Amino acid sequence: MLLTVVYFVAITAEAMSGALAAGQRNLDFFGVVVIAFVTALGGGTIRDLVLGHFPIGWTQHPGTIYLVVSAGLLTTLIARHMVRLKRLFLVLDAMGLAAFSLIGCRVAVEMDYATPVVILAGMITGICGGILRDVLCNQVPIVFSGELYAVVSLAVCALYLGLAFCGVAEPIAIAISVVAGLVLRLLAIWRGWRLPTFSYHERWD
Template sequence: MTQRFCVLTYVYLIAIAAEAMSGALAAGRRNMDMFGVGLIAFLTALGGGTVRDILLGNFPVTWTQHPAYIYLTICAGLFTMLIARFMHHLHRLFLLLDAMGLIAFTVIGCNVALQLDYSLPVVVMAGITTGIFGGILRDILCNRTPLVLCQELYASVSLLVALLYLGLRHLGVDEDINLLASFAAGLSLRLAAIHWSWSLPVFSYEPGRWDS
């Protein structure tokens, strides 16, 4: 394994741990028991890759070949129960880790689809699915509107990262430079969106509102 993919793997491990902890916090807000916390943590961290593999027919599903991912995500979720009272002090760190995870998941998802020789639109959607679907599963199971689709730029950051990464790859840019540029652009955009509350226009439909 080359050095760049080792780095990407380390970022991925940090990201799934952070995502697992965010899932645990969401479960805690819904007063779930330990099993519920562990389950939501697991699905939040690994749900995006699972959905991607199922949609692409990429079997066996990635985490089934790496049991350590299961231990890491569930333990991270349960550990969150012990340190929950201190989590508000780590809010900014979690935002940074989450942004890094979004980019890492997106790039990894794109590479999985590329290795399976899918066309460009499928590759892009595979990257986005990997990046955001864990959060969607978390919010659905916690009975709330998926935050990745209605707050600061998030899913659109995944889209732009996928397009940038694939565009630079198509131009023959060195993979190390490509990853650095994709991470820099994605992190900058996501953190700027959080700081300045950037979001896409919202569609709000109320039956009867425009009826005469």
């Protein structure tokens, strides 16, 4: 229930950040809407495809489509005021990362997938929207560039499954995992924690 509210806030925030990314590439209004859509709903779409979970989530909730398209278009109007809300957006994005990851886990659990697949389903839901956005904007996905982002998704999924395994009640396990993910992500931003990178420049091929 609370997760649903967080989910709708999160897809709105993701759609708006996707629209800004489109603006950085000078895309037209159709491009803005597509990138907003893909950023917000692309992760869940890829998860549903990989799990064979049909019909795909958003096709059953047309309201989600209107919400994402409106958020994308609205962003083009209020973009210049959004810098002031930058901190709010970082928090919403962190909340969304945690909520998307949890929702992805739960879909895979309900379909009786094995634990590593459940964790992957959570991470796909949390991260693939941003990867699709970056591929369509013709850049290497930002999530591969050292930010502590995917690791937060992994931590949320693992914590949730661990708590469930220990018999913690569902709503409490959800609340703890979302809050822990939010705190970890904001700490990583605040303290500048980064993942090490791997550089390899031998001639190989």
